Amino acid sequence: MNRLLEEINKASSIGICGHVRPDGDCLGSVTAMYNYIKDNYSEKNVKAFLENVPDKFTYLKRSDEIIVDFEEDIEFDLFIALDSGDIDRIGPAIKYFENAKTTFVIDHHISNKGYGDENVVLPKASSACEVLFDLFDYDGISYDTAISLYTGLIHDTGVFKHSNVSSKTFEVAGKLIEKGIPFSKIIDESFYAKTYIQNQILGRCLLESIMCLDGKCIVSCLTKKQLILHGANAADLDGIIDQLRITKGVEVAIFIYEIGEQEYKISLRANGDVDVNKIASYFGGGGHVKAAGCTMTGAVHDVINNLTEHIEKQLEA
Numbered sequence: 449m450n451r452l453l454e455e456i457n458k459a460s461s462i463g464i465c466g467h468v469r470p471d472g473d474c475l476g477s478v479t480a481m482y483n484y485i486k487d488n489y490s491e492k493n494v495k496a497f498l499e500n501v502p503d504k505f506t507y508l509k510r511s512d513e514i515i516v517d518f519e520e521d522i523e524f525d526l527f528i529a530l531d532s533g534d535i536d537r538i539g540p541a542i543k544y545f546e547n548a549k550t551t552f553v554i555d556h557h558i559s560n561k562g563y564g565d566e567n568v569v570l571p572k573a574s575s576a577c578e579v580l581f582d583l584f585d586y587d588g589i590s591y592d593t594a595i596s597l598y599t600g601l602i603h604d605t606g607v608f609k610h611s612n613v614s615s616k617t618f619e620v621a622g623k624l625i626e627k628g629i630p631f632s633k634i635i636d637e638s639f640y641a642k643t644y645i646q647n648q649i650l651g652r653c654l655l656e657s658i659m660c661l662d663g664k665c666i667v668s669c670l671t672k673k674q675l676i677l678h679g680a681n682a683a684d685l686d687g688i689i690d691q692l693r694i695t696k697g698v699e700v701a702i703f704i705y706e707i708g709e710q711e712y713k714i715s716l717r718a719n720g721d722v723d724v725n726k727i728a729s730y731f732g733g734g735g736h737v738k739a740a741g742c743t744m745t746g747a748v749h750d751v752i753n754n755l756t757e758h759i760e761k762q763l764e765a
């Protein structure tokens with residue numbers, strides 16, 4: 449028996465949390481852990497906490513039982529933090545974490561230094577769900593727990609596309625599919641599905657995009673007025689930058705949307721050698737080499753000119 453199952457065996461009250469602004473791996477790992485305990489240790493008093501449960505993840509079993517306010521004061525025997533690289537990432541759940549008798553951290557972020565009493569951090573794993581799979585007893589993984597784990601896998605890998613995918617990821621996915629889960633439906637509903645508004649906004653951004661720097665750069669811009677007109681919010685803009693990025697010949701994609709009077713949120717994505725983190729950092733933002741963002745002010749054409757100047761410099765170098 450591994451350390452996680454030993455600790456679960458010992459504890460009578462167990463709390464579970466993920467990180468703030470929960471994503472697919474966070475929802476997947478939290479509901480997987482919760483369902484696994486509910487299914488295999490029915491006598492345990494278990495509670496799961498998250499800031500919120502995005503609509504697209506409500507298909508996850510018992511996601512409706514996740515507690516989204518952190519009002520109650522509870523001292524857990526065991527508190528498990530999932531998919532959170534450092535203690536600040538768990539947000540308001542910190543009060544349960546600090547008061548728990550034993551804490552257990554399960555994660556895959558390379559930056560995780562192990563802030564729990566017990567830590568299972570595997571930086572080579574694609575997702576927290578991939579880490580969890582090996583900690584669970586295979587026979588104890590129910591159909592619904594398999595759906596949760598599969599959800600984490602596809603979200604953190606961009607449906608088995610990102611560089612964090614390994615043969616282990618596919619091995620785990622294969623074992624989960626053997627549980628009879630509707631894997632096509634999970635991918636469509638939680639990953640590719642868009643609301644009518646989201647599709648309209650995406651269409652508009654593509655239609656109004658412009659190419660510059662000899663087709664090496666694509667830019668699209670949304671005003672606050674347009675956002676209001678479509679009844680869209682920031683969450684409806686997810687994925688626009690990725691669609692811009694895959695335009696043939698493009699080395700850098702820029703997506704700009706207005707958040708205040710002459711104030712813009714900028715997303716940058718690179719395909720080639722341009723380091724967009726360098727550019728975003730120059731303007732007070734940051735991120736990764738191939739994906740970064742910042743906030744800029746001024747007239748939108750000045751914003752674009754300032755950004756493309758930096759891109760051009762790097763392309764020439």
Ligand SMILES: [Mn+2]
Pocket residue numbers: 473474531556574575576604
């Ligand atoms: Mn993750």
